[in-house]
Amino acid sequence: MIDRRDPPPVGRVVATEQKPATPHQFHFWTANETTIGIGAIVRVEEEPGNRKGEAGKVVYGVVTDGFAYSDLATPLHDVVGAEGDPARAAESPTVRQEIRLWTAAVLRQKPEEPLQPVPLGQVHVASDVDVAQALRMDTYLGGAEPTAIPVGLYTSGALEAPVYLDADFLLGPEAAHLNISGVSGLATKTSAAEFLLGSIFQHFPAHKGRIAAVCFNVKGPDLCFLDQPGALEDEDRRRYERLAVRPQPFDRVRYYAPFKADGVNLNTLRTHPDLVGDVEPLVWGLREVLDYAEVLLNRDDIDAKADAFIDFLSDRVVDKDFDDGFGGAHRVVTFADLERLFRSIFDGLELGGGRGDTWRTHHIATIRKVRNRLSNISTRAKGLVTDDGPSNDLPWGRFEDRAVYVVDVANVDPLGQDLVFARVVSKLREHLERRDLGVEAVVVFVDELNKYAPADGPETYVKKMLLDISERGRYLGLVLFGAEQFRSQVHRRVVGNAGTIVFGRMDSDELATPGYQVLSPATKIKLATLPIGELMVRHPHFTQPIFVRFPRPAVLRGRDGVERFPPAADLPFEDAVVRQLVKLDRRVRPNLVKDLIADRREEDVRRALAHTRQIRPQDALAHFRKQLGGRVAAAPAAARESVAPLNPISDDPY
Amino acid sequence: MPRSWVDAILAAGVVPASYVPDASVGRTDLEEFTGAEPVEDPELRVHSLAGAQPLAPAAVGFLDGIEQWRVVGYAGVTPIVRAYVAAAIRLRGADRRPHTVAEDADELAITRLDRLPAAVRGALEGTGVRVVEISADDAGQPARALPAARIEVQKARAALERRLAERRLEALGSDEWLVVDGVLSDSAALSAHPRALGVVKSHGAQYFTGPELERALTLPAVHRTSVFRPKRRGARREIHSWYLRLWPWEGNDLLYGLLRVEARAHPDTGALAPRISAWLVDERAPLATPDRRWDRLLYPIHDVETYLRARAPRDLIPYPASRLPRTGS
Numbered sequence: 001m002i003d004r005r006d007p008p009p010v011g012r013v014v015a016t017e018q019k020p021a022t023p024h025q026f027h028f029w030t031a032n033e034t035t036i037g038i039g040a041i042v043r044v045e046e047e048p049g050n051r052k053g054e055a056g057k058v059v060y061g062v063v064t065d066g067f068a069y070s071d072l073a074t075p076l077h078d079v080v081g082a083e084g085d086p087a088r089a090a091e092s093p094t095v096r097q098e099i100r101l102w103t104a105a106v107l108r109q110k111p112e113e114p115l116q117p118v119p120l121g122q123v124h125v126a127s128d129v130d131v132a133q134a135l136r137m138d139t140y141l142g143g144a145e146p147t148a149i150p151v152g153l154y155t156s157g158a159l160e161a162p163v164y165l166d167a168d169f170l171l172g173p174e175a176a177h178l179n180i181s182g183v184s185g186l187a188t189k190t191s192a193a194e195f196l197l198g199s200i201f202q203h204f205p206a207h208k209g210r211i212a213a214v215c216f217n218v219k220g221p222d223l224c225f226l227d228q229p230g231a232l233e234d235e236d237r238r239r240y241e242r243l244a245v246r247p248q249p250f251d252r253v254r255y256y257a258p259f260k261a262d263g264v265n266l267n268t269l270r271t272h273p274d275l276v277g278d279v280e281p282l283v284w285g286l287r288e289v290l291d292y293a294e295v296l297l298n299r300d301d302i303d304a305k306a307d308a309f310i311d312f313l314s315d316r317v318v319d320k321d322f323d324d325g326f327g328g329a330h331r332v333v334t335f336a337d338l339e340r341l342f343r344s345i346f347d348g349l350e351l352g353g354g355r356g357d358t359w360r361t362h363h364i365a366t367i368r369k370v371r372n373r374l375s376n377i378s379t380r381a382k383g384l385v386t387d388d389g390p391s392n393d394l395p396w397g398r399f400e401d402r403a404v405y406v407v408d409v410a411n412v413d414p415l416g417q418d419l420v421f422a423r424v425v426s427k428l429r430e431h432l433e434r435r436d437l438g439v440e441a442v443v444v445f446v447d448e449l450n451k452y453a454p455a456d457g458p459e460t461y462v463k464k465m466l467l468d469i470s471e472r473g474r475y476l477g478l479v480l481f482g483a484e485q486f487r488s489q490v491h492r493r494v495v496g497n498a499g500t501i502v503f504g505r506m507d508s509d510e511l512a513t514p515g516y517q518v519l520s521p522a523t524k525i526k527l528a529t530l531p532i533g534e535l536m537v538r539h540p541h542f543t544q545p546i547f548v549r550f551p552r553p554a555v556l557r558g559r560d561g562v563e564r565f566p567p568a569a570d571l572p573f574e575d576a577v578v579r580q581l582v583k584l585d586r587r588v589r590p591n592l593v594k595d596l597i598a599d600r601r602e603e604d605v606r607r608a609l610a611h612t613r614q615i616r617p618q619d620a621l622a623h624f625r626k627q628l629g630g631r632v633a634a635a636p637a638a639a640r641e642s643v644a645p646l647n648p649i650s651d652d653p654y
Numbered sequence: 655m656p657r658s659w660v661d662a663i664l665a666a667g668v669v670p671a672s673y674v675p676d677a678s679v680g681r682t683d684l685e686e687f688t689g690a691e692p693v694e695d696p697e698l699r700v701h702s703l704a705g706a707q708p709l710a711p712a713a714v715g716f717l718d719g720i721e722q723w724r725v726v727g728y729a730g731v732t733p734i735v736r737a738y739v740a741a742a743i744r745l746r747g748a749d750r751r752p753h754t755v756a757e758d759a760d761e762l763a764i765t766r767l768d769r770l771p772a773a774v775r776g777a778l779e780g781t782g783v784r785v786v787e788i789s790a791d792d793a794g795q796p797a798r799a800l801p802a803a804r805i806e807v808q809k810a811r812a813a814l815e816r817r818l819a820e821r822r823l824e825a826l827g828s829d830e831w832l833v834v835d836g837v838l839s840d841s842a843a844l845s846a847h848p849r850a851l852g853v854v855k856s857h858g859a860q861y862f863t864g865p866e867l868e869r870a871l872t873l874p875a876v877h878r879t880s881v882f883r884p885k886r887r888g889a890r891r892e893i894h895s896w897y898l899r900l901w902p903w904e905g906n907d908l909l910y911g912l913l914r915v916e917a918r919a920h921p922d923t924g925a926l927a928p929r930i931s932a933w934l935v936d937e938r939a940p941l942a943t944p945d946r947r948w949d950r951l952l953y954p955i956h957d958v959e960t961y962l963r964a965r966a967p968r969d970l971i972p973y974p975a976s977r978l979p980r981t982g983s
Contacts, residue, residue: 071960073944081939092939094954095750 010034011102011123013044023106026061026118030100035157038063038526039536039547041126041134042104046119057111059118060126060134061104062544064520070096103520105544107134126154131161136541140166145207150199150243151537152548162243163548165500167205169540171441175499176474179449181487182504186532189483190222192502193445194553196481199245200443201402209440210401214394214428216421217408218447221269225561226404227253227278229554236551247554252403255279256394258384258412258420263606264576267383268408269558272565277583282407283610284384285391286335288423289377290314295422295461305366306373312362313370317341324348325360335378335387342371381416387603390614396427399438418462421452425465425478432476441477444469449482450489463491470497488513501538503545505530519545573602577609584612585620596625604628659763659781660726660736666777668727668734688885690861693894694924695880698866701928703876708932711849712829715743715755715822718958719815719835721807722970723764725800729774732793735764735803737786738970739811740962741818743832744954752957758818759965762786762810764803766793786810816841823847835955838893838916839884845891845918851930852893852916855950857909859884861895875902875911878931881924892919898931900938901949911949 011030015021026044030036040063046056072078082089109115110133124130131154132138140147141164148164169175178196182188197213204211217223229249232240240247257268257279265271266279293310313332316322322330322341326348330341345359345367357364378385394405407424409417425444431437446452446466453466469480470493482498484490488510495501506527510516516524523545527536533552536545556564571579577597578590597605608627617623664670692698719741726736740759744752762784767775778785792802819834820843826832831849838844838852861884862870870879879897886892893916901911915930917923934952942948942956 071944072940077941077943081941083939088939092953093750093936094746094752094940094957096940096953097957097960 009122009124010036011042013118013120013123014101015117015120021118021120023109023115023117025103025105026059027101027103028123030102030123032068032098032100034100035125035159036063036066036100036102037156038066038522040156041107041131041154041546043124043126043130043134044118044121045124046121056121057109057116057119059109060107060130061118062107062134062546063102064105064544065103065522067101067103068098069101070098072096107543108136125156125159126161127159128161131163135163135539135546137164137166139541140164140168145205147205147208149196149203150245151196151539152535152550153239153242154546154548160242160549163537163546165537165539166541167200167203167208169499171200171204171208171211171443171479172474172477174474175540176479177470177498178479178481178500178502179487179490179495179498180481180483180502180504181506181510182483182485183507184485186505188504188530188532188535189447190558191533191553192504192535192550193481193483194223194226194555195245195550197404197443197445198248198250198553198555199243201250202245204402204441210438211441211443212399212401212403212405212439213443213445214405214407214424215445216424216447217268217406217410218417218451219410221558221562222410222447223406223445224255224268224270224408224558225275225556225565226250226406228275228556228561228565230552230556230560232552232554236554239549239551240554243551247551249555250402250404252400253278253406254395254403255406255408256282257408258282258381258416260570261382262570262573262576263383263386263602264573264580264609265570267411269410269562269567270408270565271567273568275565276568276579279408281392281613282384282394282420283386283390283392284419284423285386286333286338287318288391288393289385289419290318290374292419292423292426292461293374295418305363306370309362309366309370312360313338335375335385339371339375342367377415380413381419384412384416384420386606386610390610392610392613394424394427395438396431397436397438399431399442401439418452418460421446422462422465425469429469429473429476429478432478439477441479443479443481445481445483447483449484449494450486453482453491453494455489455491466494467491470494486510488515499540503527503530503536503538504534573605574598577605580609580613581620581624584616585618588621592621593624596621596628600628659778659783662777662781663729663734663774664727666774667771668729668774671725671727671733688860690882690884690895693881693883694896694927697880698862698869698882699880700869700873701878701880702874703878703928703932703935706928706932708936709926709929710933711831713745713747713827713831714954715745715826715830715832716752716952716954716958717741717743717815717819717822717832717834718955718962719811719818720959720962720966721811722966723803723807724970729765729770731795732766732769733796733799733803734770734774734778735800735807736970737762737764737803737807737810738967739807739814740966741811741815742958742962743818743822744958744961745830746954752954754961756818756822757962757965758814760784760810760814761967764788764806766790766799769793812836812840816844819844819850823850833952833954835952835958837890838918839890842891845893845916848918848920848922850918853934853952853955854914854916855947857912857914861885870897871908871912872903873897873899873912875899876935878927881927883919893917894919894923896927896931898934900935906949909950913950 011028013026013028019027042061044059048056078089126134132141147167149167149170151163151165153160154163180189180192215223227249232247237247255270255278257266259281260267268279270279317332319333324330324344326344328344332338332341349359349364378387407420409420428442453463469478473479487495508528511524511528534547534549536547538545574594574597578593581588581593608624611627612620612624615623721739723735723737725733727734738761742757743755745755746752763778764786766788786806788799788802792798820841822832823843833851833853836852837854838850844850877899881894881896884895895914895916898913898915899911903910937952940953942951942953945951945956
């Protein structure tokens with residue numbers, strides 16, 4: 001709710017030949033004891049009578065720099081006055097006259113035309129109403145279909161005012177994407193993203209439809225406890241109340257994590273027995289991987305011939321009945337099926353005699369190369385990619401409104417991370433294009449953007465895709481919330497297309513890079529020393545960056561989460577299988593499962609388990625037993641009849 | 655005072671002028687006593703301030719005034735001067751920051767009314783501005799009229815300062831002092847008050863001759879002379895006085911850093927002179943730069959002057975190149 005109290009004047013605009021007021025900048029002085037500081041928003045009122053018969057101009061500005069100086073002509077005079085003794089200087093009976101002079105950048109002038117230099121008038125600290133006017137929030141705070149999303153509280157002294165982002169410019173279609181920069185370890189990037197997501201979910205306007213978020217957890221337990229309430233202080237609750245955001249964890253969170261190499265223990269830190277039941281395995285098979293082979297193979301591998309062969313496999317072979325030309329019929333669904341096809345081809349070429357070294361126009365060297373690379377994938381991304389058995393994926397087409405889908409790839413091999421990222425985002429895009437995802441807009445949160453879309457380095461599939469989202473995603477409702485430590489190290493088109501930019505505490509070296517030249521030295525200093533919970537926000541409606549404070553997110557922080565819910569140790573294979581079956585069907589008795597899988601090959605057990613998980617039958621154990629198949633008892637080898645040698649072996653060697 | 659009285663007389667036929675005489679930036683010494691009688695010692699002696707415990711009043715008011723004037727027009731050869739005088743008291747308390755507790759200002763026109771055409775005189779009188787007349791003898795030509803006008807401005811300023819000081823004395827706290835830039839002896843109330851001091855920077859008057867004069871003018875830094883009583887002359891009230899050297903004069907000038915302090919004519923003054931002197935020595939810091947009189951100007955007095963100049967009408971300040979002939983367009 002907007003507070004309409006009018007604060008008292010705090011300063012006065014001054015203009016000299018050396019420091020004139022311009023349409024974009026002005027200077028004002030205040031008392032030495034003032035609440036004004038860098039980032040403060042002020043209102044300048046033209047004094048009555050300056051314009052005959054017209055309402056005075058009102059100018060809003062944000063303080064970008066501050067100066068203090070006394071009437072001391074030269075430092076030497078201070079030395080002389082104190083007779084060279086600094087202690088005496090402090091004891092002088094009179095304190096020199098000094099000034100607090102501030103420089104402010106114009107945020108808005110009313111009326112906007114004609115655009116003129118800022119008048120020499122009184123300066124007031126901005127009230128709620130002023131902040132709304134200054135930041136042009138009035139255009140989207142009210143009206144029939146408001147689109148305001150609370151992002152934080154602008155504070156100056158005792159005054160504070162909610163600051164809102166425009167959903168049309170944060171989540172499309174006018175502009176979109178958010179980029180968060182800040183040094184690590186200060187609970188800025190992740191916390192800001194979590195708070196903002198919560199705010200979006202509560203304030204996303206109904207007329208814009210449904211929205212969901214896909215968050216990639218790329219390090220530690222950062223996003224593993226979004227459904228658990230975190231500790232809040234009274235000040236946080238007060239800020240939540242001021243921002244009209246309910247301090248609560250996310251209602252609907254779905255967790256996805258690949259398995260570890262054993263194929264049964266989940267590769268995530270959310271493995272505490274109380275929570276692991278919510279984590280869905282993320283398992284992909286040949287079909288899921290083959291479409292993104294480009295992600296997994298080195299660029300050198302993807303020559304035109306290999307590319308053509310992969311396309312051939314994808315279009316003509318996978319999931320189809322296929323004759324290999326050597327008399328073998330195949331239906332390739334899994335990596336294991338594909339391997340059988342490759343063996344059949346190689347055998348056919350080697351044994352066929354005179355049929356040369358090509359198969360279906362593809363040279364055997366190319367086929368071997370593709371086979372080697374693809375077979376490596378299931379090894380390198382073991383746990384994510386299954387050699388055989390069904391896949392388990394995000395609920396494409398059934399995304400829920402205001403749900404968060406956390407994909408935990410923190411402990412996945414970088415190659416696997418690339419694959420997960422590329423595939424999930426591509427699928428999001430496909431479904432949003434077809435309007436069949438289940439929601440109209442999706443926020444994709446990616447941390448460590450400098451890793452996935454670096455400013456330099458090779459043109460990877462992931463980088464190309466991120467560029468594509470950045471440049472065209474807003475039309476689809478695919479919105480990228482990216483975070484990184486060093487903005488200068490992220491591809492300029494990715495950060496450049498972010499309509500909204502958030503800065504936490506910044507590294508001084510980073511602030512020295514050319515991307516920050518537009519900021520005043522004072523603003524840079526403030527950025528380099530920002531406390532936890534304070535951010536600088538740039539938004540299309542704001543003509544200057546604005547500092548805001550936000551409450552800590554109402555969810556359990558990652559490192560607190562692992563303390564409250566310590567990850568369980570990896571279970572032995574049998575126990576892990578039991579746990580998964582019990583999760584599907586609570587009637588399952590562990591001992592029966594253990595008896596069932598005793599002495600069975602692990603890959604057979606995994607395949608049966610995956611199938612059971614995919615089907616989700618009412619009687620999980622029965623289905624599992626059926627998939628596992630009958631036990632083939634090991635038959636003892638039949639005793640061979642001995643045949644007497646035709647001639648007894650003589651002792652004589654000759 | 656509305657600015658329009660100048661416009662009114664210009665409309666009545668006065669030839670406009672814009673001339674700020676050089677001398678208007680400061681004042682000359684007013685008439686001073688000559689000769690003195692010993693009070694503290696049989697003859698003028700030099701006393702070191704080493705070991706003197708400075709007086710430390712809880713609050714001190716500093717009083718100063720300014721004057722600004724310019725010729726705004728000529729009726730024939732009779733100048734019409736616009737003058738502005740102002741005075742203020744800035745009180746320094748425990749926070750060591752002066753703030754204004756009293757101020758007053760006045761604007762006046764100085765001319766010779768009977769030398770003005772009737773229309774101009776009528777216009778001037780009709781505006782309500784206070785008119786101060788110079789003598790008929792001085793009104794003949796600018797060479798005499800302008801110095802006469804200047805004296806009237808100084809008188810107006812001194813009167814304003816005196817009024818302000820006397821009003822303040824009535825409200826002076828028990829541990830509050832009033833330091834006046836200039837002499838106390840203009841005012842009966844000031845010259846008799848136990849906590850009023852006059853700090854005189856100009857030394858046009860001569861009180862001693864021979865060895866005593868030499869002792870007074872070659873006073874070492876952080877030393878004072880004996881307390882003496884300047885001889886009464888005219889309407890001046892009796893006061894006690896002594897010289898005080900703030901900065902070493904050697905290498906500069908005899909008057910460099912030299913103050914003359916005035917206080918009430920009372921036996922206690924002699925007893926307090928060392929402590930008052932030590933206090934004023936402490937007032938050397940901060941330096942009153944960039945004022946060229948900084949060696950004798952106390953910073954709080956400088957502060958009052960800065961305050962008054964900041965509030966003075968801006969159109970009385972000479973503009974660079976303002977006397978260049980106007981272009982034909």
